[in-house]
Amino acid sequence: MNPTPARTMVRSPFVLFVGVILTWFIAAFLVWPNANVLIETFFPDGRFSGRAAEKLLSSERAMKSLGNSFLLAAALSVTVNVVGIFIVLVTHYFRIRGARILFLGYATTFIYGGIVLAAGYKFIYGDKGIVTALLSDAFPGMDRNWFSGFLAVLVVMTFATTTNHMLFVANALKGVDHQTIEAAKNMGASTWTILRRIVLPMLKPTLFAVTILSFLTGLGALSAPQVLGGREFQTITPMILTFTNSPTSRDLAALLAVILGVATILMLTVMTRMERGGTNFSVSKVSSALEKQKITHPVGNALVHVAAYVLFAIYTLPVALIVIYSFADSAAIQTGQISLDSLTVDNYIRVLTQSSALRPFVVSIVYSAVAAAIAVGGLLFVARLLQKHRNWLTAVFEYLLHIPWILPSALLALGLIISYDHPNPLVGGAVLTGTTVILLIAFVTVKIPFTLRMLKASFASVNSSLEEAGAIMGAGTLYIFRRILLPLVLPTAAAIAALNFNSMLDDYDTAIFLAHPLVQPLGLVIKANTDGAEGAEGVSNTFVYTVLLMIITGLTMYLVYGRARRRDASTAPRNGAPKDAAPKDTVLSKS
């Protein structure tokens, strides 16, 4: 597509209309709130002040949380890689018995994550957990609080975030040319040598990217430290949350958010550099598909099998227990003792009929659906505009729309709170903090970068002759958009909307900052239940929520990914979200 000069571009009424709305949205919700955080931190009274920094340095709790976050981030980058690479290899590289079953087990993190997963682990391994109850029957003297603190957080987050490896490393592995492996074998290289010297080096760029993402996930972690960290292990984001809630320490919250933001931007810059630098994928034009490698060493083979199945158990046990206990009565949940006749569908009936139990579920569904529709619907026009016109103006717009991609959601949320807790002319003098609208705005904002990239790619994949053919026959801009482009892009748009819907359904990180006190989405209720707020009934409600969420997510995933995979031979899946998805999108939605 030829570059259109900015001046020519704005002559079109369609462009002008979209442009004005876009400019307002970007100014009001992307630029101003975040700039406001900086102002609040460093220029609280219009003059530069280092008070926030002094407060931070003198607050032992805040400093400790900073240290904890970086410790968690560093540890997580190691553990996630170890587990992640291992599960990718056993499911995609080595010939392992039952690899398909293993894959399904490891893929459970696709259908639940974030607060739901943290809650699940707590209900099972926590002080009142099912497994803990069983264990303390066997070992009466044991510490019931054994599963908390740094190690618990690290373990849970490790197993929760291997999703990126399953998506991106596995995909990169498929790009390895099997002929290179045969060539190495032909020259006498062993299984281990081939892995170390041929395969892993080829995965290096991808591994680097997922390592950075793991680091960022650790740095910005909220739900896992909150639920499982206990008193002694708190990290930055929970601190930001605590400080935000009291007006006197808001500057401290802002400073922490800024630190988090700067660290995130730095890491992402490094990652983008690396991505641009060296991808050393296959130099060949015709490469042959990877075939699974047999581990020839019998002992090594046995050890890998054992490790693979132990991991499988770790991954699937929470899911299996949640599903089983979602049918159990509260007595069974408290004691951990379960028998066939204690399994009923009562919990489901209660959740689906009792309005207080159903309410958070409905709130989440409505929020997610509306936000997904707004994000995709609005960006359809924007993406089209950015894809068609290439000039400095659209480039600036595109960069600005990526602000939510480079900033942690805690910072975004904090920005919205402090910008709109008083009448603001940008939104017609309204106060947004404390209303139901502000969470919706945050949801839409957070989903912009992912949606925009996917839609742009989708528009780009449409053959431009179609459009030209329409124009030659006299169709106008809007008519072409509506009759020719939209039908082609719609399947992708639907897929993106579904993925967005999924990721917001169990959102906790944004909602905890912004939700209306009376309109609480699911994530918050689940979190409250982990604190024992609603007693045994709350726990069994959470199990039911989790199962329902898993079903919804699993179904969406199947519709989006599963069907795309079957059409793999055609070009269709390139339009579909999965393949072009950048690592960060998935990660941030589940941290």
Added chain:
Amino acid sequence: MIRLENIEVTFGNFTAIPQLNLEVERGEFFTLLGPSGCGKTTALRTLAGFIDPAAGEVFIDGKAVTRLPSDKRQVGMVFQNYALFPSMTVWENIAFGLRVRKEKPAASDRLVRDIAQRVDLSASQLRKNVAELSGGQQQRVAVARALVLQPKILLLDEPLSNLDAKLRHQLRQQLKELQSEFGITTVYVTHDQDEALAMSDRIAVFNKGVVEQVGTPQTIYDASATEFVCTFIGDSSVLTSDFVSELNRHSDGTLAPGANSYLRVEKASLTPPAGNTDAVPVRGVVVSRSYHGLHSRYTVRCHGSELRLLVKEDGGVHPVPGAEATVYVRPVHVLQYDPQTGEAVGNPALAASRP
């Protein structure tokens, strides 16, 4: 040097190669030729040790290697896409096998530089990343990487297939030169008959997992043992039995009118061939002529056959379409095959070259 004995290869229910017998001599450039899916690559990979045959034995240098892994067979291989390791430099690629063998670094370096020089790779190219090399240079790296381990046999799996036509011609030459310089026994797989004819000492023509003929390029071309070989290689016209009877009438009558008969396009001419008295003149009408600069292609209908022939543009006879013409054909050039079995008939020399 290489002997494949009663090799059978199956993939699940599919039998790729039912029964294969082949023998390759020391120092020979031996080509496996056939259309895609004919089993030639399967045969090569069986030889390389990447495929376990369901039955049969592979012998290299008199030793059975059927159960040996690839790296114990002393075969070097150049893959279709060269399979260069993208994460390593040229030097590291070539030295890979030596490092695996735990060769001393100094010795490795000497061997790598030595082989690089022989395949015309400069010292500065050795430091480059493989992605920075041209297709031709990549091929030389792949050859060097295979040869540095001093294999007994070099296997080449369509190494020219992903290059453009011009480069392919050039590299074909280089590859052949390298082979004769090193004198290494080479098995080459291709679907390009031109390549096979120009490079090989001997060719085995594959069809549906079966070797149809083994022979020198000239034998394969001029004395195709089966109808498949005849039609797969070169360009020929189908002769009607009427046409064949006409030839018989004007010669000693050795051709079989009932057989499927073919004549290579370059074997018919519009002028009587000098010095050959057995050429039979056949009358016909010119159907079409297409001009190609170097030559023209004619189609002449005579006795029911659409005879195609090449006429050199040297200022000789050039009838226009619609005109009458006389085509000269030597009966010995007619290739005849049994309609049932597809095997050559009437020419015992042809049948002899069938394996």
